[in-house]
Amino acid sequence: QTVVTQEPSLTVSPGGTVTLTCASSTGAVTSGYYPNWFQQKPGQAPRALIYSTSNKHSWTPARFSGSLLGGKAALTLSGVQPEDEAEYYCLLYYGGAQGGVFGGGTKLTVL
Amino acid sequence: QVQLQQSGPGLVKPSQTLSLTCAISGDSVSSNSAAWNWIRQSPSRGLEWLGRTYYRSKWYNDYAVSVKSRITINPDTSKNQFSLQLNSVTPEDTAVYYCARSPLRDGGLNLQHWGQGTLVTVSS
Numbered sequence: 527q528t529v530v531t532q533e534p535s536l537t538v539s540p541g542g543t544v545t546l547t548c549a550s551s552t553g554a555v556t557s558g559y560y561p562n563w564f565q566q567k568p569g570q571a572p573r574a575l576i577y578s579t580s581n582k583h584s585w586t587p588a589r590f591s592g593s594l595l596g597g598k599a600a601l602t603l604s605g606v607q608p609e610d611e612a613e614y615y616c617l618l619y620y621g622g623a624q625g626g627v628f629g630g631g632t633k634l635t636v637l
Numbered sequence: 638q639v640q641l642q643q644s645g646p647g648l649v650k651p652s653q654t655l656s657l658t659c660a661i662s663g664d665s666v667s668s669n670s671a672a673w674n675w676i677r678q679s680p681s682r683g684l685e686w687l688g689r690t691y692y693r694s695k696w697y698n699d700y701a702v703s704v705k706s707r708i709t710i711n712p713d714t715s716k717n718q719f720s721l722q723l724n725s726v727t728p729e730d731t732a733v734y735y736c737a738r739s740p741l742r743d744g745g746l747n748l749q750h751w752g753q754g755t756l757v758t759v760s761s
Binding site: 527559562564573574577578583617619622623624625627628630631 | 683684685686688689699700701702703735743744745746747748749751752753754
């Protein structure tokens, strides 16, 4: 069973920078996994932030960026705002036989 | 503007079939550039992608390994909607279920548009 691993929790100060990562039990994450990142706030459905590693949606704030870092997918928030406090999930694509696997999520606290 | 509206029962008995529907507005279930997904979320399992259906000259389905033996996702072109059926449910299937639309490129998991979510409880 494929497992996608994220940091369970991170804390960042307002205005600071934080990087969340997403690792695969199958090995290094590459662009071929088409990493997606989602933000979820309590009581809401997840909201797409980043697709295909680093592409932003029209609604994605400029302070969010996606990349590959050390064999993992990464989501970096630069100049964190209080409203960025949320749960963040990555989603990797493993092909038609397995489809998509979500990470366990990172709870980001802005303090 | 794509909108997805979910419907279906919030309570299902163990061993029975969970059935949900996702009505689409602003796009077509038969679009050859979109995939129609089901995802669920529970405290114990987190977010779990369940599967998708899409049309590219014919209908295709992809399913998660964890539910492959129990799941069916079907399009309904006459009503422009798609459905989820999950057989032989147990309390472990209790979750909030979401439908979502993704463009059919780059892995097809760019889940841009989401339904409102439906809490389904499996209990006798």
